[in-house]
Amino acid sequence: MEWWEALLLGAVEGLTEYLPVSSTGHLLLAQRALGLEAGGAANAYAICIQAGAILAVAGLYRRRVAQMARGLAGGDAEGARLLACIVTAFVPAAVVGLLFDDWIEARLFGLWPIVSSWFVGGVLILVVGRARRASTARSERSLASLAPSAALVIGLAQTLALWPGTSRSLVTIVGGLLVGLSLSAAVEFSFLLGLATLLAATAYKALGHGSEMLATFGPLNLVLGLFSAWLFAVLSVRWMIAWLERHGLALFGWYRVILAVGVGSILWSGGLAA
Numbered sequence: 001m002e003w004w005e006a007l008l009l010g011a012v013e014g015l016t017e018y019l020p021v022s023s024t025g026h027l028l029l030a031q032r033a034l035g036l037e038a039g040g041a042a043n044a045y046a047i048c049i050q051a052g053a054i055l056a057v058a059g060l061y062r063r064r065v066a067q068m069a070r071g072l073a074g075g076d077a078e079g080a081r082l083l084a085c086i087v088t089a090f091v092p093a094a095v096v097g098l099l100f101d102d103w104i105e106a107r108l109f110g111l112w113p114i115v116s117s118w119f120v121g122g123v124l125i126l127v128v129g130r131a132r133r134a135s136t137a138r139s140e141r142s143l144a145s146l147a148p149s150a151a152l153v154i155g156l157a158q159t160l161a162l163w164p165g166t167s168r169s170l171v172t173i174v175g176g177l178l179v180g181l182s183l184s185a186a187v188e189f190s191f192l193l194g195l196a197t198l199l200a201a202t203a204y205k206a207l208g209h210g211s212e213m214l215a216t217f218g219p220l221n222l223v224l225g226l227f228s229a230w231l232f233a234v235l236s237v238r239w240m241i242a243w244l245e246r247h248g249l250a251l252f253g254w255y256r257v258i259l260a261v262g263v264g265s266i267l268w269s270g271g272l273a274a
Helices: 005-018 023-032 040-048 050-060 062-072 077-107 111-132 146-164 166-179 181-216 219-247 250-269
Strands: none
Touching: 005 023, 005 040, 005 050, 005 077, 005 219, 023 040, 023 111, 040 050, 040 181, 040 219, 050 181, 050 219, 062 077, 062 181, 077 181, 111 166, 111 250, 146 166, 146 181, 146 219, 166 181, 181 219, 219 250
């Protein structure tokens, strides 16, 4: 891997991690386009540079993170309640991921599974968006009203993101909307849940393939990828929040559908290896 490839992959990770478009799918597509060999080291690299995106959101939501830390210490009841919801939502994907990680990596880390989930996820965004616009009794509940039972529903939705290309942000935001959160509250909970989920995934992959990853790509390329992911995640999250407040999710739905059709056509013609 060249230094500029590390920066490029970090940029792809940072830009797409918190957008509902699937960072895993975009990273795998970028790796194939760059001719990087697939395998445990490449997959581990894609997961580990998520730490840069984690740091970006931890910084942007530092007040919420501090509130949950106070809650853990017993000094903030609201922080303790939110932390309990995060833990509740985290558990389902953690359990399913640990049980089926090898199976998922062996069978689903290919472009055709990703293209299919891009398309299905895009249609889902468009359908949910249209249903919300048509609803006359739409709930606009804040994050303070989220109960652990509703958080569990969001957590169960997050298990769908174990299929590469689905997008963890997509399914958790939609899950939040389905349990009655406002769009802004659903996005915030998705980002906070992502801190726990991505941190656990990064640690798990680093323990399993960290040595192989460093031997293959080198520590400098890891640092460059982390820095690039952090920088572009800060820009991406700020832009996404501002965009959603004005326009909603439809852009991401159409983007996913068009991307799926485009990449699928290239795969079908043999222009890109699946």
